[in-house]
Structure formats: C-alpha cells, structure tokens
Amino acid sequence: MIKGKILYDVTQSSRQHQKSGIARVSSCLKREFKALLGDSLVEVVWDEKNKAFRRREKSTNLQLDENDVLLTCELFCENERRGIERFLEESPCLSYAIFHDAIPLQHPEFTWPHSVQRHPSYMKMLALFSGVFAVSSHSAILLEEYWEWLDLKKTPSVRSIQLGADGVFKEPSNPKQKNNDRIQLLTLAILEKRKGQDLAFEAAKKIWDEGLDFDYHFVGRTNPYYGKEIERSLKKSAKRGYAVQLHGQLRDEELRDLFANTDLVVLTSLAEGCGLPVLEALWKGVPTLSSSLHSVRENARFGGCQLFETGDLGALTCGLRELISDRVKLRDLTNSIQTDMLPRWNNTVTDIVDQIVTEGAR
Numbered sequence: 001m002i003k004g005k006i007l008y009d010v011t012q013s014s015r016q017h018q019k020s021g022i023a024r025v026s027s028c029l030k031r032e033f034k035a036l037l038g039d040s041l042v043e044v045v046w047d048e049k050n051k052a053f054r055r056r057e058k059s060t061n062l063q064l065d066e067n068d069v070l071l072t073c074e075l076f077c078e079n080e081r082r083g084i085e086r087f088l089e090e091s092p093c094l095s096y097a098i099f100h101d102a103i104p105l106q107h108p109e110f111t112w113p114h115s116v117q118r119h120p121s122y123m124k125m126l127a128l129f130s131g132v133f134a135v136s137s138h139s140a141i142l143l144e145e146y147w148e149w150l151d152l153k154k155t156p157s158v159r160s161i162q163l164g165a166d167g168v169f170k171e172p173s174n175p176k177q178k179n180n181d182r183i184q185l186l187t188l189a190i191l192e193k194r195k196g197q198d199l200a201f202e203a204a205k206k207i208w209d210e211g212l213d214f215d216y217h218f219v220g221r222t223n224p225y226y227g228k229e230i231e232r233s234l235k236k237s238a239k240r241g242y243a244v245q246l247h248g249q250l251r252d253e254e255l256r257d258l259f260a261n262t263d264l265v266v267l268t269s270l271a272e273g274c275g276l277p278v279l280e281a282l283w284k285g286v287p288t289l290s291s292s293l294h295s296v297r298e299n300a301r302f303g304g305c306q307l308f309e310t311g312d313l314g315a316l317t318c319g320l321r322e323l324i325s326d327r328v329k330l331r332d333l334t335n336s337i338q339t340d341m342l343p344r345w346n347n348t349v350t351d352i353v354d355q356i357v358t359e360g361a362r
Contacts, residue, residue: 021100173283
C-alpha cells in the first residue's frame, strides 16, 4: 500500500457540470480511491499564483511528502497551468497521469479547436510524469509512438488499465429475457460528428423506409461546434413521422428507466479512447452494435457485442437490419453477455495502486 497520500487533481472537474467521458472517469476513480484509502485521498487543485497544488477545501499551500503520489486524469498543458512542467520536474513526490486518447491529433476535422491546439503539448508533457496509465492498450501504443516520433530521450512507463462497467449504475442488470414487440434502439453519447449519430440515423432511415418498425432514442448533450446540424436533422425527421426521439442529457434515474426498455445500444463512433458506453450497456444487460475500433474490440471480449466496419454505412445498415428483423440473432447476442466477467472500477483502482507500489512508491 502507498505510505503517503494520494493527491487527486480535481482542478477542472470541480468546476465542470457536464458529464463528459473524462469527467466520468475522474468521478469513478475518485469514488473508488476514497473507498480504498479514506482520508489518505486528498483532492487538490492547481494554484496559479503559487504555481503548485493546494488542497481543494483550503487556500493554503500543500506540504508535499516524498511518500505522496500525485494522480491526474485531466487535460492541460504549460500554457494553461503556468509552472506545471517545472513542478513535475522538481516535485519530491511521484506523479501519475491517466491518458485517454490521441483523437485531437488524429482527427482535427471533428475535434474542439482548443483541444487540437493543446494536445501536442499535453502529450509531450506527459513524459515528465513518473508514469502514465492509458485507458486502453491502443491508447498506450499511440502515446509511446508519439514520444518515439518526438525522439524524447527519457520517457516514463506507460501501462494500460481496464476501466470499469459500473460507472453510472452500481448494480448490474441481467440480460433481458424477452425483447419488446417493437424493438427499442438507443445511442448514448454527446451529439457530434465523432460519435457518428448522423451515420446511425441514415442507416435507421433506410430500414424504416423498407417497412421495418422500431423506435430510436438518442441521449446526450449537443456539441455546439459539431452537433447542431445533427440535432436539427433528428428533430426535422421526427416531425416528418420517423420514430426517433431526442432526449438530451438525462438524469441517472431517467437513464435507468430507458435502459430497462432498450433492446439494442448502437454505438457508431469514428474514434474512441476506451468506449465506456459499450461496457456500461453490457452492465445493464443490453447488447451493442458497435464500430470496430481498436479500443472497442478490447471490450468486445465480454460478449454481447456485434461489430461493423467503422464508418461503413452499408455494413452498419446490414447489421442493424439483421438484428431488428431476426429476433433469434438478437436474443443470442443478448445471451452472450458475460455479466460476471465485466470489469469493476474498484479493480481499476487496485491495479493502479499496485502498479504505483511496484514502480517505487515508498
């Protein structure tokens, strides 16, 4: 066990109200670290004036001990936290970061402009940490390849971790024993080009026009840069009589009720660091039709996942048509979910602590 304190960075998450993927990872990790460590977990924020971390609840500086460990899963760089690079180089305690993805570098065409500008510096800065935990094996490879491309002479270890399925709902649900007479589809993600809701809805319209009946629910806030056009299209189609419903951001209890009535979760992302919605759908006993991304394939081993070629409208339409019209195939996919094998967040935290101790936390 770590002898000192875990200094948990909540600089941004303490001010955010939106439930982004990164915010959810931060919240789940904090919850399980608190359960494991109790008062040894200290929430800290970056102090711009003193160029150091301080306790979240107090304005005084934080006295660091060599047994302490700083952990952050937030995105930032030197331009946003002046002095952070010097702090990482001179701090007496170990420091670890959670790395999510390289999407802003890979896909600037549908990424927030600020993220595109920040990400190269952020990924380079990660080399100053004592170690990095990547949210998937694919993300770990991308980070190390980027460091290699930069020709950095000294880099820390990068380990992949398995994120948990029990982030939104603590208790799992058994796979549904019977599907609805009218199939209910759900896509859960921020409304934007990267998540592929436009592709999913185009496939759905083709199948509706062929005469199949089903309902399609979209849940998530709208990206003001890349989601407005998709939002307008969904609302316009609903007025034209297509069985689509745009819910926006739902409370947990509302989402629980929606999952209980869902037959299939459709995830059409063009890029993902981990693909948490896949795990969270399986946790609620609902199978998924998902893009065949590297990170998604890592989670497909838990069953309940049918994959299609990423971005391929024809493959998506074929897979969707098959699962809506063939109840036996949908039932088999549902029954293949290995609920007992799904990962939990407490295991994620245990793995992180064990790795930190192994690497030299005193």
